[in-house]
Amino acid sequence: MSLQLLLIGGGHAHLGVLELLARRQRSGIDVTLVSASSAQVYSGMLPGHLAGHYTYEQCAIPLDPLCETARADFVRARVVSLDLEQRVALTETGGMLPFDIVSIDIGPGPDQATISGLQHALSVRPIEQLVSTWRMLEQRFAGTPLPQTLAVIGGGPAGTELVAAMAWRAREANLQLKPSIIAGNGGLLPGMPRGTARLMRKRLTALGVRVIESDAQSVRPNAVTIGGAGEFHADVIIAATGAAAWAWPRQSGLKCDGRGFIEVNTHLQSVSHPFVFAAGDCASMVNHPHPKSGVYAVRAGPPLGENLLRALTRRPLVAHRPQKRALYLLSAGGQDAVGVWGPLVFDGAWVWRWKDRIDRRFVGRFNPRA
Ligand SMILES: Cc1cc2nc3c(=O)[nH]c(=O)nc-3n(C[C@H](O)[C@H](O)[C@H](O)COP(=O)(O)OP(=O)(O)OC[C@H]3O[C@@H](n4cnc5c(N)ncnc54)[C@H](O)[C@@H]3O)c2cc1C
Structure with a gap:
C-alpha cells in the first residue's frame, strides 16, 4: 500500500x-x-491588487x-483538527x-x-475575505455622497501597506473615503530603521491618510477607543494587528509556543x-526564532x-537555517515603494519596479498564466 503525504494549507x-x-x-x-481556498493570493502583491495595479488573476x-x-x-476543504493517534485530519464538512x-x-x-472588541473589526485574514470585502467597500464608497471613514488598526508593514493601497485607490477612483491608521504608541513600522517610518509617513500624509500614533484600546461597532484621545468614529475598521495562531493545532495535541x-x-x-x-x-522554530513574514515561509519550502x-x-533529515535578515519592499500606495535591508532604507519608483519584477517572477513560477 502507498504511503500517504498530506499537505494542509496552500501557503507559501x-x-x-x-x-x-x-x-x-x-x-x-x-x-x-x-x-x-482554491487559489493562494501572493501577499507581496496584495496591496498592489487592492490599489488597482494588479488584477486578482x-x-x-x-x-x-x-x-x-x-x-x-x-x-x-478547511481542516479543523488532527487525530494524532489514528493519523487522520478532519475537515469542517466531516471529511x-x-x-x-x-x-x-x-x-x-x-x-x-x-x-478588546476586535471581533467588531474586519480582519486582514483570511486574505480572500479581505479581497472580496474590499470589492464590496469600493462599490459602497463610490455610491455615497458623504465621505466614509476607514480606520486601519496596526502600524506594522501589513497595516501601513494596506492603508496606503486603499487611500491610493480611493484617490484614483474618486471614492469617498477618509482613511486613518491607528499605528499604536510605537508609531509607524516599529522595529524597522527610523527612516522607514519617516519616508512612509510622508507618503501617507500626501495620500490624505491621518496617522494616529496612539494605542487602540478597544473596538466596538463603528468606533475605536484610542488612548488619551477618546473615541474615534469609523464606518469601516480593519484590524492588521499581527499574526495570531489558529486554535486547532494546539487543541489537537501538538506542542505549541506561548x-x-x-x-x-x-x-x-x-x-x-x-x-x-x-x-x-x-x-x-524553537532554535531559530524569526519574524512572521512571507519571505521566511517561501524560503522554508524547499527544505520542507x-x-x-x-x-x-x-x-536522515536536512537542517534548515532561516536567513538572518530579510529584504522588505513596502508598497506605498502608488507605483512607489520603500525598501529596507538591515539598517539601509531606500525609496522611490525604482524600488517599486524592482519589487514588481521580483513579485511577478515569483507568481509566474507557479502560475505561467499570471
Ligand atoms: C497586507 C499584507 C501584506 C503583506 N506583505 C508582505 C510582503 O510584502 N512580504 C512578506 O514577506 N510578507 C508579507 N505579508 C505577510 C505574509 O502575508 C505572511 O507572512 C505569509 O502569507 C505567510 O505565509 P504562510 O505560508 O505561512 O501562510 P499563508 O500565506 O497565510 O497561507 C496559508 C494557506 O492555508 C490555508 N488555510 C488556512 N487554514 C486552513 C485550514 N484549517 N485548512 C486548510 N487550509 C487552510 C489558507 O487558505 C491559505 O491558502 C503581508 C501580509 C499582509 C496581511
Missing part, C-alpha cells in the same frame, strides 16, 4: 514543496493538498493545476484525510485577542510528533519538501 511554503515534488521521481507515495496562484503538475490530489506524514502551512489566523504556534526543530518537524511538519507563519520525502523514505 507548500508552493515550494509542490514545486519540488513536480521535479522529483517518486513511487509508492500518494500526495494530497487540502486547502481552504495576476497575484493569485490556482492550486489545482499546481497539484496536477506535482502529481498530487487537491481537496478544497477524513488519512496520512503517514503530515505537513501544516496554514498561515496565521485572525487576531481577535490583542484588543502564542499557540506549532513548535518545530531545525528540520521543520514538530518537537512533540515527529511525523508532523510545519512551516510558515503557523510554525515557531526535501524533509517530507526523506521522512517518508526513512532517510
Whole structure:
C-alpha cells in the first residue's frame, strides 16, 4: 500500500514543496493538498491588487493545476483538527484525510485577542475575505455622497501597506473615503530603521491618510477607543494587528509556543510528533526564532519538501537555517515603494519596479498564466 503525504494549507511554503515534488521521481507515495481556498493570493502583491495595479488573476496562484503538475490530489476543504493517534485530519464538512506524514502551512489566523472588541473589526485574514470585502467597500464608497471613514488598526508593514493601497485607490477612483491608521504608541513600522517610518509617513500624509500614533484600546461597532484621545468614529475598521495562531493545532495535541504556534526543530518537524511538519507563519522554530513574514515561509519550502520525502523514505533529515535578515519592499500606495535591508532604507519608483519584477517572477513560477 502507498504511503500517504498530506499537505494542509496552500501557503507559501507548500508552493515550494509542490514545486519540488513536480521535479522529483517518486513511487509508492500518494500526495494530497487540502486547502481552504482554491487559489493562494501572493501577499507581496496584495496591496498592489487592492490599489488597482494588479488584477486578482495576476497575484493569485490556482492550486489545482499546481497539484496536477506535482502529481498530487487537491481537496478544497478547511481542516479543523488532527487525530494524532489514528493519523487522520478532519475537515469542517466531516471529511477524513488519512496520512503517514503530515505537513501544516496554514498561515496565521485572525487576531481577535490583542484588543478588546476586535471581533467588531474586519480582519486582514483570511486574505480572500479581505479581497472580496474590499470589492464590496469600493462599490459602497463610490455610491455615497458623504465621505466614509476607514480606520486601519496596526502600524506594522501589513497595516501601513494596506492603508496606503486603499487611500491610493480611493484617490484614483474618486471614492469617498477618509482613511486613518491607528499605528499604536510605537508609531509607524516599529522595529524597522527610523527612516522607514519617516519616508512612509510622508507618503501617507500626501495620500490624505491621518496617522494616529496612539494605542487602540478597544473596538466596538463603528468606533475605536484610542488612548488619551477618546473615541474615534469609523464606518469601516480593519484590524492588521499581527499574526495570531489558529486554535486547532494546539487543541489537537501538538506542542505549541506561548502564542499557540506549532513548535518545530531545525528540520521543520514538530518537537512533540515527529511525523508532523510545519512551516510558515503557523510554525515557531524553537532554535531559530524569526519574524512572521512571507519571505521566511517561501524560503522554508524547499527544505520542507526535501524533509517530507526523506521522512517518508526513512532517510536522515536536512537542517534548515532561516536567513538572518530579510529584504522588505513596502508598497506605498502608488507605483512607489520603500525598501529596507538591515539598517539601509531606500525609496522611490525604482524600488517599486524592482519589487514588481521580483513579485511577478515569483507568481509566474507557479502560475505561467499570471
Ligand atoms: C497586507 C499584507 C501584506 C503583506 N506583505 C508582505 C510582503 O510584502 N512580504 C512578506 O514577506 N510578507 C508579507 N505579508 C505577510 C505574509 O502575508 C505572511 O507572512 C505569509 O502569507 C505567510 O505565509 P504562510 O505560508 O505561512 O501562510 P499563508 O500565506 O497565510 O497561507 C496559508 C494557506 O492555508 C490555508 N488555510 C488556512 N487554514 C486552513 C485550514 N484549517 N485548512 C486548510 N487550509 C487552510 C489558507 O487558505 C491559505 O491558502 C503581508 C501580509 C499582509 C496581511
